[in-house]
Amino acid sequence: MSSSPPAAITVRRPRISFDGVPRHWGRDPFETHFLNALSSTFPDGEAFFVRSVLAYREQIDAPELREAIRAFAAQEGQHSRLHAEHLQMLIDQGYTGLAARNRLTRWMMDVSVRRAPRASLAGTAALEHLTAMLARKILNDPEGFTGRMHPAMAALWQWHALEEAEHKSVAFDVLERVAPSHPLRVWMLASNTLGLFLEILDRAFYMLWKDGLLFRRETWAQGWRFLFGTHGFLRGLGPDYWRWYRRGFHPNDVDDSPMLDRFRPLIDAETVSRASG
Numbered sequence: 001m002s003s004s005p006p007a008a009i010t011v012r013r014p015r016i017s018f019d020g021v022p023r024h025w026g027r028d029p030f031e032t033h034f035l036n037a038l039s040s041t042f043p044d045g046e047a048f049f050v051r052s053v054l055a056y057r058e059q060i061d062a063p064e065l066r067e068a069i070r071a072f073a074a075q076e077g078q079h080s081r082l083h084a085e086h087l088q089m090l091i092d093q094g095y096t097g098l099a100a101r102n103r104l105t106r107w108m109m110d111v112s113v114r115r116a117p118r119a120s121l122a123g124t125a126a127l128e129h130l131t132a133m134l135a136r137k138i139l140n141d142p143e144g145f146t147g148r149m150h151p152a153m154a155a156l157w158q159w160h161a162l163e164e165a166e167h168k169s170v171a172f173d174v175l176e177r178v179a180p181s182h183p184l185r186v187w188m189l190a191s192n193t194l195g196l197f198l199e200i201l202d203r204a205f206y207m208l209w210k211d212g213l214l215f216r217r218e219t220w221a222q223g224w225r226f227l228f229g230t231h232g233f234l235r236g237l238g239p240d241y242w243r244w245y246r247r248g249f250h251p252n253d254v255d256d257s258p259m260l261d262r263f264r265p266l267i268d269a270e271t272v273s274r275a276s277g
């Protein structure tokens, strides 16, 4: 299969204020807390991605890939920063159990980077496959997702999604150069998909429980609709997901350039101009 050329990776430094974001900023409490849960893993998760890739930077000779690593790390650093601000909002709202969960996952990721750098890099590449998939979902279905969110949260997700699509091949390209292994790739996506899903459910259920909504039938109906309904978050992801398991897969097999061309001007107008000011 022919691959599209790698996308340009632009480092944006947006400022998004979470002042005034209501407790339930999505269509309903389940959607809000599922996405809150995902967001709350990013401050440490993104730092883990960066450490995992930078651990191999000195082994990369190709100047374009070295430059892509630099831009990838800068983008993920910005994602960490803004999702940390969002996490602080959640802690201030009383979801303090998120901080304890992050202490545990931070410790686990730290051990992983130090003791199992190859698996950490492969895990990062695998999780970047998931974020690239979700980026396509979020950007291509504004009616289903960002269109019905509080504007600050919509801006956070759209900006992050765009940059995930821009740098989707960086960790993969590093992995292919320093530790190419199809079984490792397969195992790391399978195990990380399950691990991330359970982590998100644990955090989402915790926040719904804090709100007194976990055991309501309506909450479960919201969950079904959000995950599997007409615009469901997981709906239609199968072919995109399974692509990874094929031998010879490359992230650029999916040509995201029409999507990037469409959304870059919109998101740059919001971010680059403000950041350079």
Ligand SMILES: [Fe+2]
Residues within 6 Å of the ligand: 046, 075, 076, 079, 160, 164
């Ligand atoms: Fe990111």
Ligand SMILES: [Fe+2]
Residues within 6 Å of the ligand: 049, 076, 128, 131, 164, 167
């Ligand atoms: Fe990423």
